[in-house]
Structures are given as C-alpha cells and as structure tokens.
Amino acid sequence: MPTTRGFYYALYSYHPHRVQQSVGQTSDEGSESVASFLRKEAVADGDFSLTCSRHSLESLAVETELRDFISRRLSRGAVYTGSGNVVSVPVKDLLAPLSCYFCLLRVNPQSPSDASASAMSPAAASSTPDFKRRSREYVVCYLTDRTEIDLLPFRSELDSYAHDLQGLLQQDNPADSSQVTSDVVSHLQTWHRTNLYFVSQSIECIGGRLPSVLYAALCCLPMKVTCKDSACTQEDLHRFISACSLNALMHAQTAQTQTTQESANSLELIDLDMHGRASTPAESSGGQASIRVIGDECSVSITTTNRFCEEWALSLRSVPDKENPAIVREIVENYKLKAIQHMNTLKRLLRTAETDHYTLYRAFVFLETCGMGEVLLSSATQEAQDAASTDSFEVCKVLREFIDSLPAKSRLERKHSTTPPQFQA
Numbered sequence: 001m002p003t004t005r006g007f008y009y010a011l012y013s014y015h016p017h018r019v020q021q022s023v024g025q026t027s028d029e030g031s032e033s034v035a036s037f038l039r040k041e042a043v044a045d046g047d048f049s050l051t052c053s054r055h056s057l058e059s060l061a062v063e064t065e066l067r068d069f070i071s072r073r074l075s076r077g078a079v080y081t082g083s084g085n086v087v088s089v090p091v092k093d094l095l096a097p098l099s100c101y102f103c104l105l106r107v108n109p110q111s112p113s114d115a116s117a118s119a120m121s122p123a124a125a126s127s128t129p130d131f132k133r134r135s136r137e138y139v140v141c142y143l144t145d146r147t148e149i150d151l152l153p154f155r156s157e158l159d160s161y162a163h164d165l166q167g168l169l170q171q172d173n174p175a176d177s178s179q180v181t182s183d184v185v186s187h188l189q190t191w192h193r194t195n196l197y198f199v200s201q202s203i204e205c206i207g208g209r210l211p212s213v214l215y216a217a218l219c220c221l222p223m224k225v226t227c228k229d230s231a232c233t234q235e236d237l238h239r240f241i242s243a244c245s246l247n248a249l250m251h252a253q254t255a256q257t258q259t260t261q262e263s264a265n266s267l268e269l270i271d272l273d274m275h276g277r278a279s280t281p282a283e284s285s286g287g288q289a290s291i292r293v294i295g296d297e298c299s300v301s302i303t304t305t306n307r308f309c310e311e312w313a314l315s316l317r318s319v320p321d322k323e324n325p326a327i328v329r330e331i332v333e334n335y336k337l338k339a340i341q342h343m344n345t346l347k348r349l350l351r352t353a354e355t356d357h358y359t360l361y362r363a364f365v366f367l368e369t370c371g372m373g374e375v376l377l378s379s380a381t382q383e384a385q386d387a388a389s390t391d392s393f394e395v396c397k398v399l400r401e402f403i404d405s406l407p408a409k410s411r412l413e414r415k416h417s418t419t420p421p422q423f424q425a
Contacts, residue, residue, distance in 0.1 A: 007191070008056045008142075010140075010143070011052070011053045011055070011188060012051060012139040013052075013137075014048065015049040015050075050071050050074070053179070054180050054184070057143075061092075062091050065091050066091075066100070070102060081105065082103075084158055084159055086100070098144065099146075099151050100142070100143045100151075101151050102142075106166075108136055136169070142158060144192070149326045153326060153330065154195050164187065165187055169184060198235075199240055199332060201236050202232055202239075203316050203317065206237075209298060209300040211309040211312070211313040212303055212309075214244055218339065219378075220245055221302070223237075224289070225238055225291045228293065230293045230294070232293060237291060243332055289302045308372035309372070315335070346367070350395050354395055360398070363395075377399060377403075380392070380396055384396055
C-alpha cells in the first residue's frame with residue numbers, strides 16, 4: 001500500500017467580486033458598456049477572497065504561502081476551470097519547492113430549468129444576483145514535497161479526479177462553502193493513491209500476462225475488467241489500460257470519419273487475411289478481451305502479443321525504484337512515443353511506396369524489424385480505408401498479400417499462446 005507521507009492537499013473557497021452590469025441595453029449603448037465593463041473588470045481582478053476549506057499541510061505557515069501563491073495566480077487570471085496546471089511552489093520553511101497541481105472548480109452555475117441563463121455570456125450571467133446566489137467556486141491543490149516525483153505526467157488523471165471532486169462539491173451545502181462533507185475529505189485524502197500508483201499496482205496485479213494486456217491496449221481493444229478481493233481495483237486497471245492506449249493519437253483521423261458516436265467509441269483495428277476478410281486481433285487470439293482478477297490470481301483472455309509489447313513489459317517490471325510512480329509512468333510514455341514514431345515512419349514509407357517499388361520493400365523490412373508490424377499494418381490499412389485513400393490502401397493490401405504468402409516463420413512476429421485462459425469461479 002503506498003505511503004501517505006509527503007503527499008498533501010488543500011481546498012480553497014474562491015469568492016470573486018464581480019463587476020455589476022445592466023442587461024437589456026441598446027446596441028449603441030452596449031458597445032460602450034462592454035468597453036467600460038472590461039476596464040472595470042481589469043481593476044477588479046484582485047478583488048476577491050480565498051478561504052481555506054480543508055488542507056493537510058504540515059503547518060499553517062506553509063498553507064499561508066500556498067494561499068498567497070494561488071492568490072497571485074488568480075489575480076493574473078492564470079487559474080482555469082476544467083484543466084489544471086502543475087507548477088513548483090517555493091516555500092521558505094522547506095528545502096525544496098512543492099510540486100503542486102491546482103485547478104478551478106465551479107459548481108452549481110445554474111439550475112437545470114434555467115434556460116435563459118445558458119444563453120447569457122459568462123460576464124452577464126455572473127453579474128445577475130441569482131447566478132451569484134447559486135454559483136460557488138473552489139480551487140483544489142494536490143501537492144507533494146518528494147522531489148523525485150513529478151506530477152506533470154499525471155495531469156490528465158488529476159483533471160479527471162478534480163472533475164469527480166466537483167460532483168461531490170455539488171452535493172454540499174451551498175449556504176456555507178467553507179464546510180465540506182466527509183465524502184469530499186475522503187476523496188481529497190486518497191488523491192495520490194488513485195492517480196499516481198495505479199500503474200505500478202496494475203503491473204504487479206497483472207504479472208506475467210502484462211505483454212498481452214499491453215498488446216490489447218496498443219490495439220485499442222475494449223477490455224472488460226473484473227476484480228474481486230484484490231488490492232488492485234477495477235478503476236486502477238481501467239486507468240492503466242487507458243494510459244497505455246494510443247486510441248486518442250493513432251485513431252484521431254479514423255474516429256472523425258465515423259458516422260455515429262457509438263461506432264467511434266467501439267473502434268477496433270481491422271486485420272485483413274489473405275482473402276481480404278476482416279478479423280480483429282481479439283478474434284485471432286480466440287476470445288473476448290477481458291481481465292479477471294480474484295485475489296492474487298489474474299487471468300487475461302487475450303493471448304496475443306508481439307516483441308514490442310514484451311520489451312515494454314520487461315522494462316516496466318525491471319524498474320529499480322518501484323515506489324516512484326513518475327519513473328514507471330515515464331517508461332509508459334516513452335514506449336507510446338516510440339509506437340507513434342513507428343507509425344509515422346510507416347506512413348511516410350507508404351506514401352512514397354505508392355510510386356516507388358524500392359520503398360515498398362523498405363516498408364516490408366521496417367514492418368519485419370520494428371517488433372509491432374502486425375499492429376502498424378492493420379492500423380494503416382484501416383486508416384487508409386476510412387480516409388478513402390485508394391493508393392495507400394492498395395499498398396497496404398500488397399504488403400499484406402506478400403506477408404501472408406511467406407512461410408510462417410518469416411511472417412511478421414505476432415505470438416499466440418496455445419494454452420487457453422483459465423478463469424477461476
């Protein structure tokens with residue numbers, strides 16, 4: 001279980017004093033009013049109050065310095081809703097600065113039945129008394145004084161975690177924003193365990209089946225996760241698979257061509273056989289992609305892997321300092337970057353191979369030596385097909401037919417386990 005030492009949090013209630021503006025002016029008066037409003041708002045940027053609702057910092061002096069730092073950021077308009085920032089906060093009493101993630105949360109901006117408020121501009125809506133009565137704003141901070149841990153690689157997970165906190169604050173008592181419920185406190189206390197250590201805990205939980213799970217994540221296959229009586233939770237495994245997936249990067253163009261949101265969410269790589277029939281990597285492995293964890297036992301239905309994923313898994317399991325989540329996450333991001341570089345290299349070769357037969361051979365050699373040729377060729381084929389690029393699709397088809405005509409030992413490396421997965425009841 002990860003230690004709580006060196007990890008802190010702070011939640012501030014933010015009360016900006018908005019500039020009042022009348023609504024319903026004529027067009028001539030409106031342009032003049034907007035310029036006047038902007039001038040007044042610039043002067044009033046520093047007119048706000050910041051109250052600490054809850055914190056776990058070691059001393060009041062550290063909290064005061066943190067509040068002063070956040071106040072300066074707020075006065076410059078450098079704190080945003082929906083997307084947080086990671087910065088270093090210098091503290092006089094500490095030898096090293098604190099690594100701090102902070103984000104602005106706005107809860108209860110309007111009632112669901114208030115259709116007119118949604119049509120207002122943010123400035124006009126915030127100046128109305130009803131909006132002021134309902135709207136509450138907070139600044140959440142997650143901090144660590146462990147210099148070896150960098151929070152920047154975990155910013156996307158922290159953004160999502162801050163969004164979940166916003167939902168809990170929505171249920172709090174609007175009359176007193178300085179008081180928070182026990183659910184909010186529990187959510188704040190477990191931020192580091194949820195957002196930093198999920199990678200290392202998932203690796204330990206999956207064990208020897210890690211290459212197959214990485215292969216499924218690399219192919220962006222949907223994974224069904226079931227956990228029971230395990231230290232690693234279902235949410236940890238989902239976060240790990242999402243962190244290793246290239247869905248947002250390798251399939252951005254393909255997802256835009258889908259006619260419905262449902263088809264975009266269920267996107268899979270299409271693997272063509274020598275007869276032109278389509279089959280997914282999950283079908284090639286002989287089962288639905290799923291992970292079942294019961295106690296210390298982990299079973300993975302998909303048994304397909306490749307050399308790239310085996311090297312990736314070996315690097316993750318060979319980390320000398322497994323207590324440092326930043327190192328483990330850096331390895332994940334480095335291999336994802338390597339996979340993206342391989343994909344870009346193949347795309348360049350395929351474009352040139354449309355008119356150059358020697359480059360077609362170079363593309364085959366690259367697919368044979370990169371360690372993940374099956375995944376790259378399937379992805380490139382699907383992308384060319386969805387983009388209606390006939391030339392690129394024909395090049396991929398020629399490569400596929402040539403590879404399938406080779407002896408089994410000479411084909412692109414993609415390993416299959418002959419032992420079916422054994423799920424415990």
